[in-house]
Amino acid sequence: MADEIVQVGKYTLESLTTGMYSDPKIVYREYIQNSVDSLEHAVSLGLLEQQSMRIDIVVNSEESYISIKDNGTGIPASEAAQTLMNVGSSKKRNTNNRGFRGIGRLGGMSYCDTLIFTTSAENEKVKTIVSFNCKKLRHLLVPGEYEDMSLSAVLEEITTIETFPEKEEKHYLCVEMVDVNGFSDLLDIDAAKSYISQVAPLPYQSRHFIYTSQLKSYLNDNGYIVEEFPIFVGENESDLEPVYKPNKSRFRSDRGKRTVDEISSMKYFDVTIDGELYALGWYGNCGWFGFLSEKEISGFRVRKGNILIGDNHTMNAIFKEARFNGWTQGEIFIVTDKLIPNARRDDFEQNDAYYKFMEALSNSVGMEIARTIREASLTRNNPNAKALREIERKIGEASTAVAEGFNSTVDKEKMVTALTESAASLAGLRVSEDLTSKKKELQEKIEAAIEEVSESKNFKINQINSGIDKKSKQVLKVVSDILSRKLAKVLVDEIIEDIVKELNRK
Structure with missing residues (x-):
């Protein structure tokens, strides 16, 4: 031999x-x-x-x-x-x-x-x-x-x-x-x-996914840095365009009806087993109307080194009803070396750590989402429940704006006004006993949000680090105010973002 x-x-x-x-x-x-x-x-x-x-x-x-x-x-x-x-x-x-x-x-x-x-x-x-x-x-x-x-x-x-x-x-x-x-x-x-x-391992496009800064802050606070790399795709070298992750704050669900839905707040979680952190993750709280219409965002995506392992069906196994994974938009970032991608990278090696990880997810996140979906179904036609969801969405938008920065003082004032009106509406809302605790929770959150927005000095133009003088910055503030008065917020978001990026290149 x-x-x-x-x-x-x-x-x-x-x-x-x-x-x-x-x-x-x-x-x-x-x-x-x-x-x-x-x-x-x-x-x-x-x-x-x-x-x-x-x-x-x-x-x-x-x-x-x-x-x-x-x-x-x-x-x-x-x-x-x-x-x-x-x-x-x-x-x-x-x-x-x-x-x-x-x-x-x-x-x-x-x-x-x-x-x-x-x-x-x-x-x-x-x-x-x-x-x-x-x-x-x-x-x-x-x-x-x-x-x-x-x-x-x-x-x-x-x-x-x-x-x-x-x-x-x-x-x-x-x-x-x-x-x-x-x-x-x-x-x-x-x-x-x-x-x-x-x-x-791409960056998010913050104009479509407004929770980008909030998500990164959560991950950073827990010791995880999302590695992002600029990738450009085109038919020729002369027409290359950047590609971004597909995550969206606003999307369509329920396949046939294609109901418009949006993330009202972010739910963050960790998977810790035997005292060791295995993963950090998030999913978007929304109306839970059904299966997300866009395949690119439906289902939990599991990432290691910010590269996808498996596909949109990989996490079906953490749900007793696999279809609920398709109702979910979220990501799970693996931080432990005990979970090893297999050679095909369509899943992980089936070791002891893997089985513990899947069980932990099933007993926590899987059950939590299933319960939330059923509760949403029961309250979907309740006008008071709808009102509470709308207020929760506005609170989420305020939190994101404070984290990412306001387009202008006009933008900030509009948000304070909207939150104040929502707080008054919430105070006068009569809800059933099963929604009382939710109402009380939102009253506390909206008061905190009003205070946080009012005190915030975080404006997007302050993120310009190219050393422009005070007079130029003042001109930008005036322009930003005018844009916020004249145009829809989604357009102003895009314009201000482009201005900041362009000036930071210089």
Whole structure:
């Protein structure tokens, strides 16, 4: 036995590419998570400022072409060939990296004729190009043909390695899929954007998800920083646009009726087992009218390193009635290393920690949401219950405004007026005995909200850090007041946000 050589068969490669993934779009996730790890490493080494991180994705159906490029560390020329050709081997470890098994980098082989990796590391005057002839690979993997070839022999047969001059200061990795197969939806740019928005570690778009600052404050206060990376997608490098998480404060539910609903308040929770924090999470309290109409936001999303594990159905198991997961918009951020994503990243390894985690969620969050949904159903046609929900929504908006900043003094005054009117309405509202405690709770909250808003000095234009003078800032205050008087708040939110971003770039 000691003299025998263990040979890894060529079909292992097929199992680790086509056989690994049920959805071709998963290759986007695989390359994005490798880019993210590289970007984080570049920042830690001082090669890159955090605000300069970037991942560019081109999806061109006319050219049957896809590319994913990052400005991370890149791979040194002396390591590039070995790193990119290794299968199931990686220097990464699961405690620090999102992609750590060394499998995903070859995932694109199944869906194109040529897979190309181009990379350069800083302080090297060379770039390395490693190309895989995937069309030839499929020919070599035909059952009954070339049976004597090993995995390493197949890889050597289909691989070309070249080096070319490059600027010394460059550092990057670019993955290119050339002549992408038409039988998948990889080249559907809208499908790609939708998938990436759900899976990738992206920022929220605060104009659509007004609880962004509040959520981040909760996570920060509990020692967890949400890692976010700017990803741009387009049909060409000249028309790349940023992609954001799809979360929304206002949405439609109940499928057929497509009832308009919105988050009235955020519910935050932690999962602590045997004294150890396993996860932090949130879900939006809303009208609970039914299944959320938009697949992109329905169902709890479980994230590790802010990258999705599984899909919108993964947390069905924490509910006795699985359908209730589809009524929910929320996220669960894994903070423990005991929960390990499996090789397909469609769930976690089924270890003891996993079973404890799922049981804890089922006994707390799962039961809590189910109870809330049933209570909402019983009170849905009660006009007093509706009034209380509306007041709760206004309190939630006030809390968010205080955290994120007001558009203007006019915006702030409008909110004080609205809260004061709601407080008066609440005081005169006669409710049934089962709603008495809820009314009392809201009376306390709305009085606190009025005081908090009145005393707040947090205005969005104060977030401009580009050093504009006092006179310019005063002009901006006047403009902001005029906009708040003349336009709908949603438009003012967008305009002020754009002004702050634009000035902070300078």
